[in-house]
Each structure stands twice: as structure tokens, then as C-alpha cells.
Amino acid sequence: MKKTILTLAILIMVSLNATSQSIDYNKIILPKGISDISYEEKLVQIAWNNHPSNDEVKKSVALAKYDLKIGKLDWLDAFKASANLNEFNIDPSSDIANRSLFFPRYNFSLSLPLGQLFTDPMVTKKNHIKVEMAESRVNNVKIQLRKEVLSAYNNYLMFEEIYKIQSIALEDSEMNHSIIEESFKQGEETYDKYSASNTQISQRKISRLQAFNDMQNAKLVLESLIGIPLEDVM
Numbered sequence: 457m458k459k460t461i462l463t464l465a466i467l468i469m470v471s472l473n474a475t476s477q478s479i480d481y482n483k484i485i486l487p488k489g490i491s492d493i494s495y496e497e498k499l500v501q502i503a504w505n506n507h508p509s510n511d512e513v514k515k516s517v518a519l520a521k522y523d524l525k526i527g528k529l530d531w532l533d534a535f536k537a538s539a540n541l542n543e544f545n546i547d548p549s550s551d552i553a554n555r556s557l558f559f560p561r562y563n564f565s566l567s568l569p570l571g572q573l574f575t576d577p578m579v580t581k582k583n584h585i586k587v588e589m590a591e592s593r594v595n596n597v598k599i600q601l602r603k604e605v606l607s608a609y610n611n612y613l614m615f616e617e618i619y620k621i622q623s624i625a626l627e628d629s630e631m632n633h634s635i636i637e638e639s640f641k642q643g644e645e646t647y648d649k650y651s652a653s654n655t656q657i658s659q660r661k662i663s664r665l666q667a668f669n670d671m672q673n674a675k676l677v678l679e680s681l682i683g684i685p686l687e688d689v690m
Contacts (some may be wrong), residue, residue: 461647464558477661479595481521481595481598482597484506484595484599484602485500485598485601485602486500486501488505495689496606497610497684498689499609499678499689500601500605500606500680500690501604501681501682502683502684502689503604503605503682504598504601504686506682506683506684507601507681507682507683510597510601513590513593513597514594515592516590516593516594519590520580520583520586520587520589520590521587524570529647561585578607586638587659589594592653601681603676604681605681605682608677609678610675610677611677611678612671612674612675612677612678612686615668615670615671615674616671616674616675618667618671619664619667619668619670620669621667622660622663622664623664625660625663625664626657626660626663628665629653629656629657629660633653633654633656633657636649636650636653637650637653
């Protein structure tokens with residue numbers, strides 16, 4: 457019984473610890489200035505900084521923060537100041553009877569609608585939520601971008617490896633064909649075997665050409681995400 461209770465307690469603690477973990481979005485896409493990173497992380501970082509579609513979500517955060525700052529300063533509109541210019545404060549020597557006392561040089565007023573006392577905090581809260589929503593969109597784009605870049609890079613590596621395999625297979629077929637061709641010339645091999653060897657080379661060439669095409673297309677997809685030629689990634 458005690459062992460069962462202990463096991464349940466451990467499971468509850470592990471579950472609570474797992475649910476309390478949050479994503480560090482600075483690890484989804486590493487910030488600029490970090491140089492000692494893997495090639496894959498470099499690709500993700502370049503894609504985030506270069507691709508124009510990311511600018512919109514980045515700027516949406518900046519706009520939301522500006523709205524928040526502006527909303528916090530709206531209460532200043534309740535204060536009004538004005539200046540009263542007349543002959544007496546322009547030329548004090550002409551005010552023989554001290555009539556300027558009835559014409560103050562500066563006027564200050566405060567007009568604060570009661571509704572503003574309630575709406576201002578609500579507007580500020582609303583703008584805070586807008587900032588959080590904009591930041592959430594940025595974080596979502598980061599996750600999706602990382603997935604797309606790494607997936608495109610994995611596809612490129614796969615097709616590059618397939619191309620290498622097909623190239624080796626073609627070389628082996630050509631080497632084998634040269635042996636069969638020599639034997640055929642000596643009358644030691646049949647025409648059917650010689651012809652089959654020739655056909656195999658043609659098939660290998662087509663397979664390598666297809667592999668090369670797949671590799672190049674995968675490279676183009678990756679480059680469309682990072683915005684620069686793959687060869688320029690240092």
C-alpha cells in the first residue's frame with residue numbers, strides 16, 4: 457500500500473513538473489550574436505532574419521507596444537494649458553491701474569470625465585492583451601519556420617545522399633560494362649548480356665539525373681526560406 461502511494465506521488469510530481477515547463481523561444485531561433493552554433497541552427501537563424509514574410513509579425517509587436525504606450529498617456533489629455541496675451545502682459549509699463557490682475561498670463565485647467573477613470577485601465581489592459589497576442593503570433597511563426605527550414609534541409613541532405621549513391625552505382629555499372637564489352641569483343645560474352653549491360657547504364661544515368669534534379673529542387677526550397685544561396689552560408 458505504501459509503495460503504491462509513493463508511486464502515485466512520484467507520478468503526480470513528474471506530471472506537475474512536465475506541465476509547468478515552458479518553451480524558451482530564444483532556443484527555437486537563436487538570437488543574433490551567437491556564433492558557436494550548428495549549421496542547422498545557422499540556417500534557421502538566417503531564415504528568421506532574412507525572409508520578408510517574418511517582418512510583418514515582428515512589426516505587429518512593435519505597433520502593439522506603441523499603442524500600449526499611447527494608451528498609457530491618454531490621461532494627459534485631461535490637462536489643458538493656455539496663454540493670455542494682451543497689452544498689459546506684453547508691455548507691463550502700460551498697466552497703470554494694475555488691470556493685468558484680471559487678465560492672468562497663463563490659464564491651466566483639468567477636465568477629467570468620470571468614465572475615463574474606468575475606461576483607461578480597461579484600454580490599457582486591452583492593449584496589453586494585444587501585445588501578448590502579437591508576441592504569440594511571432595512565437596508561432598518561429599516554431600513553424602524552424603520546422604520548415606529543418607525539414608527542407610533534411611530533404612536536401614536525403615536527395616544529396618541519393619544522388620551520391622546513384623553516381624556510385626553508375627560508375628560501377630560503367631566499369632562492369634567495360635569488362636563485358638571487352639569480353640564481347642573477344643567473343644567470350646553473348647550479345648544479350650552486352651545489350652543488357654548497355655541498358656543498365658542508361659537506366660543508371662536516368663536514375664542519377666532524377667536524383668540530381670530532386671537534390672537541386674530541394675536546394676531551391678531551402679534557399680527560398682533562407683533568402684541566400686546555400687553556398688553563402690558560413
